[in-house]
Amino acid sequence: MSKIYVIHENKEWTDHLIQRLEELGIPYEDWLLDSGKVDLTSVPPEGIFYNRMSASSHTRGNRFAPELTNAVLAWLEQHGRTVINGSGALQLELSKVRQYLELEKFGVKTPKTIAAVGKEELLEAAASFEGKRFITKHNRAGKGLGVQLFHSVEGLQQYLESESFEEPVDGITLIQEYIESPDASITRCEFVGGKFLYAVRVDTSEGFELCPADACTIDDLFCPVGEEAEQPAKFQIREGFTHPILEKYEQVLAANDIQIAGIEFIQDHNGEIYTYDINTNTNYNSDAEARSGQYGMLEIAKYLEGKHTQEEVLV
Known part of the structure; x- marks a missing residue:
């Protein structure tokens, strides 16, 4: 059968x-x-x-x-x-470099990013940001792995020389411009069947590692900022959300034969949208969905x- x-x-x-x-x-x-x-x-x-x-x-x-x-x-x-x-989706899931190139191909703005292997190359990449704040992240990641905020090249050097430096599983670390949100939030747009389902606002005030899955709030030490009882608004579905960016997102998904995904963006102080993640293994937060009456896994x-x-x- x-x-x-x-x-x-x-x-x-x-x-x-x-x-x-x-x-x-x-x-x-x-x-x-x-x-x-x-x-x-x-x-x-x-x-x-x-x-x-x-x-x-x-x-x-x-x-x-x-x-x-x-x-x-x-x-x-x-x-x-x-x-x-399928295979195309998996290749994007495993590489943020691929994600950014695909997004840019369809006119979706991404943060300035440099991919590097080697500590000296990372320091050289950071120097090109000319005194502006920047973050590191892993190319093959998920849940904000390797994400750190730096105010200077010296700060990055101290991190690289410390025991807390996380070596990426594929060896590629990304140096990326830091986009500051005026209300310390990001938005994650969910798609099922290649079509927009809903958008969820995520409070990022406690850190970068974000995962809407309920399991992350209980057992997963790599995902410490899931929703907790005392913070019921960590994840909130944005009722009636609409934006021209959604059409471009759907084009990106269609071109890569991706049917189910979550795409994350951040807006800066000028309202400019920067898209920085395509997650083809999307998860949903049950509390946020219960408040809204929309259920991703059911869809x-x-x-x-x-x-x-x-x-x-x-x-």
């Missing part, structure tokens, strides 16, 4: 989707790819395959899960299977159900 196959490496980030699939009575199978194998001479099962592999898998001990997923997706696509967020489950029904009809 044809099913929905959910490809991932982190059960906590998939539980909500599984619950929705069960509520709707949709047949599914959980493909946990923290380890495994793929026989390239075999034929994949019939069904819809939804890739939820995360760039931050290495922080949970699953260093090579993206590489295994890349092999599995290539196998599925070779056999003509319907893959939601994903319905979307997958529709794709599955289409395939059943064709078969």
